[in-house]
Amino acid sequence: xxxxxxxQDWLIPYADGMLSNExxxxxxxxxxxxxxxxxxxxxxxxxNLLLVSLPPAPPVAFAPxxxxxxxxxxxxxxPKEKARFxxxxxxxxxxxxxxxxxxxxxxxAFAAESSLPDSPLYPLKHAEEAARLALTPAPQRGRxxxxxxxxxxxxAQVMASSGKPALxxxxxxxxxxxxxxxxxxxxxxSDARVAKDEVHALDVELTGVQExxxxxxxxxxxxKQLVLSSKDELDSSREVGxxxxxPTVPTASPSATPSVTPRxxxxxxxxxxxxxxxxxxxx
Amino acid sequence: xxxxEPESPGEIDAEERRxxxxxxAGDQEAFRQxxxxxxxxxxxxxxxxxxxxxAAEDIAQEVFVKVHRALPGYRHDKPFTHWLHRVAxxxxxxxxxxxxxxxxxxxxxxxPLAGGADPxxxxxxxxxxxxxxxxxxALPPHYRDTVALQVFxxxxxxxxxxxxxxxxxxxxxxxxxxxxxLREQLRAVLDNxxxxxxx
Numbered sequence: 179x180x181x182x183x184x185x186q187d188w189l190i191p192y193a194d195g196m197l198s199n200e201x202x203x204x205x206x207x208x209x210x211x212x213x214x215x216x217x218x219x220x221x222x223x224x225x226n227l228l229l230v231s232l233p234p235a236p237p238v239a240f241a242p243x244x245x246x247x248x249x250x251x252x253x254x255x256x257p258k259e260k261a262r263f264x265x266x267x268x269x270x271x272x273x274x275x276x277x278x279x280x281x282x283x284x285x286x287a288f289a290a291e292s293s294l295p296d297s298p299l300y301p302l303k304h305a306e307e308a309a310r311l312a313l314t315p316a317p318q319r320g321r322x323x324x325x326x327x328x329x330x331x332x333x334a335q336v337m338a339s340s341g342k343p344a345l346x347x348x349x350x351x352x353x354x355x356x357x358x359x360x361x362x363x364x365x366x367x368s369d370a371r372v373a374k375d376e377v378h379a380l381d382v383e384l385t386g387v388q389e390x391x392x393x394x395x396x397x398x399x400x401x402k403q404l405v406l407s408s409k410d411e412l413d414s415s416r417e418v419g420x421x422x423x424x425p426t427v428p429t430a431s432p433s434a435t436p437s438v439t440p441r442x443x444x445x446x447x448x449x450x451x452x453x454x455x456x457x458x459x460x461x
Numbered sequence: 462x463x464x465x466e467p468e469s470p471g472e473i474d475a476e477e478r479r480x481x482x483x484x485x486a487g488d489q490e491a492f493r494q495x496x497x498x499x500x501x502x503x504x505x506x507x508x509x510x511x512x513x514x515x516a517a518e519d520i521a522q523e524v525f526v527k528v529h530r531a532l533p534g535y536r537h538d539k540p541f542t543h544w545l546h547r548v549a550x551x552x553x554x555x556x557x558x559x560x561x562x563x564x565x566x567x568x569x570x571x572x573p574l575a576g577g578a579d580p581x582x583x584x585x586x587x588x589x590x591x592x593x594x595x596x597x598x599a600l601p602p603h604y605r606d607t608v609a610l611q612v613f614x615x616x617x618x619x620x621x622x623x624x625x626x627x628x629x630x631x632x633x634x635x636x637x638x639x640x641x642x643l644r645e646q647l648r649a650v651l652d653n654x655x656x657x658x659x660x
Contacts, residue, residue, distance in 0.1 A: 190637045194611075196618050224651050225644050229612045232590055235501075235508030235517055243500060243518065244493055250526050251489070 180208045185215050193222040294333055295345040320363030324376055327356045331383035334401075338390035343398030350387060350404045357408065361415040377412055384409050477541055485532040492532075496525055499542070502614075503549050509613040510553040510597075512590055524552045543624040546616060550609045550624070557598035557605075589650060596646040604639035607632060 180188075185208040191197055192205045209215045293299040307326050314322045330353040337346035360380075367373035388405045391397045477498070483491035503524050507517035527548050535544065597608050610621045618636070622629045644651065 187637060190640050191618070191633050194618070194636070196633065221644055221651055222640065225640060225647065228589070228593055228647060228650065229643075231586070232509040232512075232593060232612065234505040236514060238500075238504055238514065238518060240497055240500060243521070244496060246518075247496065247522050247525050248489070248493075250522060251492075251529055 180204045182208070182212060182215065185209070185212065186218065189215065189219050189222050193219065193226055294336055295349060296337070296340075296342060320360070320366070323356060323360055323363065324380075327353050327360055328380065328383060330356070331380065331387055334387045335383070335390045338387055338398070338401060339393075343391065343401050346387065346391070347398065347401050347404060350401060350408060354404065354408055354411070357411055361411070364415065377415065381409060381412055384412070478537060481532060481535060481537070481541060484529070485535065492529060499545055500525070502542070503545065506546070506549045506609075506613040507553055507556070510557050510594060510609065512587070512594060516556070520549075520552050520556050524549045527552065539623060539626075543620065546610060546614050546620070546624045550606050550614065553609050553613060554598075554602065554605045557594060557609075558602075592647065592650065596643050599646065600639055600642060604635055604642065607635040608639045608643070611636060 185205060188197060188201065188205055192202065197205065209219055293303050307329075311319065311322050311326070330349045334346040334349035334353070337343070337349060364373045364376055367376075384405050388402065388409075391401045391405070477495070480491045480495045480498075484495050500521060503521045504517055507520035507524070508514065511517055511520065524545075528545060531548070535541070597605060597612065600608060606625065607621060610616045610624055611618075616624060618629055618632045621627075621632045625632070627635075
């Protein structure tokens with residue numbers, strides 16, 4: 179005979195049809211004589227009825243379901259060979275990205291290098307020039323300085339032509355700040371012709387600024403004055419520099435290689451030669 | 462891209478195994494066919510759990526994304542559908558848990574267990590179904606999983622045992638305990654239904 183407690187434990191699997199025939203018969207026997215279990219079995223069956231009342235989903239089309247799922251899935255896994263190729267491709271992409279970044283940086287640098295005082299990149303240009311100057315070895319620094327000074331005059335000319343005399347003035351002032359060291363450098367130039375050409379080139383550029391300022395009806399007086407004083411300073415260096423810039427002196431070397439003084443001195447001092455000069459001097 | 466219909470259970474298993482292996486290897490077409498075979502089942506489970514088509518679709522999508530992710534680790538040591546049911550049951554129970562069910566027994570007093578097409582009856586049935594879902598959602602997690610597989614996925618005790626990797630006796634005891642709780646939670650509507658039946 180099944181106990182009441184065991185029968186109660188078995189009522190739910192009984193209602194779910196999970197008991198063997200023998201077990202079912204034992205429950206049937208108990209329920210027939212137990213009003214409490216009969217009531218409880220009724221309640222369990224009602225609950226099952228309630229639980230199975232939940233309907234299945236209405237029809238859902240597969241195509242949109244799959245399309246949406248496909249979009250949510252991670253990229254298709256690929257065989258090892260392809261994975262390796264993808265690795266290379268990634269490396270290539272990384273390289274391309276790096277190259278692009280470098281190119282962009284270089285482009286910016288170039289853009290900055292050619293920028294004018296009215297450009298937002300102009301401060302970069304000054305930073306780049308300062309860095310270039312600092313990184314240049316001392317013997318070549320004069321050349322860099324000259325190119326920077328020349329660039330200031332180019333800017334001034336363009337600004338003057340564009341009706342921006344204030345910016346042109348700034349550029350010429352910057353040029354003037356550099357002028358003393360440029361002059362000093364030119365004085366040390368071993369090749370007199372080179373030094374002379376440099377001075378002449380700067381003078382031409384100053385004239386360019388002057389003309390650009392003058393071609394406008396409202397030429398800027400301050401700019402005009404600055405250009406003139408710069409020219410004077412250059413001229414004075416030329417006057418003083420004339421004897422300072424050492425011409426090449428032919429040596430008595432049999433190879434006829436012109437001997438060059440290692441540095442400019444107030445007076446040219448030909449190197450003493452061991453051999454007598456094949457061409458005696460006039461005196 | 463049509464699928465060839467397998468004829469015997471053996472062929473079904475072999476074909477399904479092939480689709481699973483190819484899907485695990487990254488073949489999306491194979492996975493598409495696998496989803497096509499089982500999406501109705503997963504949608505039904507999800508819909509029974511949440512009662513809204515869009516929410517059910519969301520759950521089904523989530524189930525298949527999880528399946529796709531876990532396929533490489535699937536070892537064919539149990540039927541795919543059992544494994545799928547387990548994933549679905551987890552997703553469903555997560556979804557119903559997040560819904561924070563609010564069960565109002567007072568509102569169940571006049572709910573019919575079955576009804577016609579009358580708008581009031583339809584609305585009442587919807588409320589009743591929501592009450593059942595909410596009651597299931599409020600169950601302790603291990604009971605909820607078991608009940609979800611029986612009620613939403615319509616699995617037998619044996620299938621639940623396989624899906625959850627638990628002994629049959631444990632399924633019985635869990636369902637027993639869970640249904641006792643459900644009976645208490647849904648007491649009002651059960652009594653009402655009982656009266657309706659005896660009237």
